[in-house]
Structures are given as structure tokens and as C-alpha cells.
Amino acid sequence: MNTNPLTEGRKADSARRRQRVIKAVNAARRDGTAITVAGIARQAGVDRAFLYRHKDLLAHVHAAGAEPCGDDAGPLVSRASLQADLANALERGNRLAARARQLEIRLSELLGEQAWQESGLGAPDDIDRLKRRITSLEQEVVTLTGRLEERDEELTAARAANRQLISRLNTNH
Numbered sequence: 001m002n003t004n005p006l007t008e009g010r011k012a013d014s015a016r017r018r019q020r021v022i023k024a025v026n027a028a029r030r031d032g033t034a035i036t037v038a039g040i041a042r043q044a045g046v047d048r049a050f051l052y053r054h055k056d057l058l059a060h061v062h063a064a065g066a067e068p069c070g071d072d073a074g075p076l077v078s079r080a081s082l083q084a085d086l087a088n089a090l091e092r093g094n095r096l097a098a099r100a101r102q103l104e105i106r107l108s109e110l111l112g113e114q115a116w117q118e119s120g121l122g123a124p125d126d127i128d129r130l131k132r133r134i135t136s137l138e139q140e141v142v143t144l145t146g147r148l149e150e151r152d153e154e155l156t157a158a159r160a161a162n163r164q165l166i167s168r169l170n171t172n173h
Helices: 005-031 038-044 050-052 057-065 079-118 126-171
Strands: none
Touching: 005 038, 005 050, 005 057, 038 050, 038 057, 050 057, 079 126
16 A cells, blocks of 8 residues: 555644644643643643644543642542632722721821820810720620621532532442
């Protein structure tokens, strides 16, 4: 059977590219890096179009990207759940920073009031009563905010437990 050298060369080049894609996917799995079509194509030194032309390779990349990441130290979790946890942690950090700013402002006000009172220029009694009521209401807001944060943490823990149960259920089927 007479084969064309150009055809054979293209087949050999395609086989080499396929091997580079598979190696890139395996390396990304080992390293724990994100597995995307663009990232694997870049790592393997191929065009994304190459992956889209070879449906089996594209399916392999998508399947590897959807696999949960993790190690032997704990339960497997998906990248999406880790990203959701990270987003929640960042949001909680933002809330805590805003709360710290509120407390700094309140401390500044209290120190100013204390200096004003110590100077003998204190406010009339009715203003003091209203300010005490405001302080009482602010404390109630702090208490309720704390309760809300506790419930948020409980909800986060329940979601994590649910992810673990779903993961176990999926691996058993």
C-alpha cells in the first residue's frame, strides 16, 4: 500500500499534539491547577481549535476540569465549591472590615464626647438620654448582627456537610 508522506507527516504531528495535550492535562491534575480548554491548549502548545476538532480530547479536558480536586487528607471537593467558599470568605472579610470602620467611628465619637464632658461643656440631660437610647439600640443591632453571622456560619457548615454527602452519594453510584 503506497502512502503519501504528507499524510503520514500530518498524522504523526497530530499524534504528537495529542500526547502533549494528554501530558498537559495530567500535569494540571498533579499540580492542582485549573483545567480549562485555553489553559491546556496553551500548556500543550496547540491551538484551541485543535482541541475542538478532536472531540475526544475536548471531552477529556472537560471531564478533567469537572473532576473534584483534593488530596488524601480530607474529602474531595469541587473547584466550584472551593470558589464559592472563597467568595463567601471574601464577603465575610468585607463585612468585618466595614464593622471595624463603624467601631472606629463610634470609638472616636465616644472619646470626643468624653473629652467634651470632662471639659465641663457637657450636653443637656435630654440629649444624654437620647444618646444613651441610641447606644442601646446600636448594641441591639450588634447583637442581632452577631446572631445573623452565627446563622450564616451554621448555614455554611450545613452546605459543606451537604456537599460531602452529595459527593459520597455520587461516588457510591
